[in-house]
Amino acid sequence: MAIEDDDKPRRKVSHEIGQDLSLLSLEELNERISLLTSEIERLQAAATKKRASKEAANNFFKS
Template sequence: MAAIDDDDRPKKKTAHEIGQDLTLLSVAELNDRIALLREEIARLEADIAKKQSSRSAAESFFKS
């Protein structure tokens, strides 16, 4: 059986757990997590905007 190279293994996706111990993380890993969290914040804000838009449209329809 051939040995599996590390490059062939699936990459573990960076994840962040709120309150996680950060002492063992490098600056690069911390920056990656900040980017991940910023992307998630943008995704959440976009969903809020979409839901507010839908709600406003429904409210204006039923006020007529």
């Protein structure tokens, strides 16, 4: 009885900066691009919130 690929648990996609990419498949590279794009968007949202908080504090103490 053959085990189908869908039955195998998928390993969690992760990426290490500077990692050798030569052994990754095109699918794995695309998964990592998606992962990193999502992380960039999350970081940008956090930076936007912090910037707004800092501006609000600056405006409060200028008054």
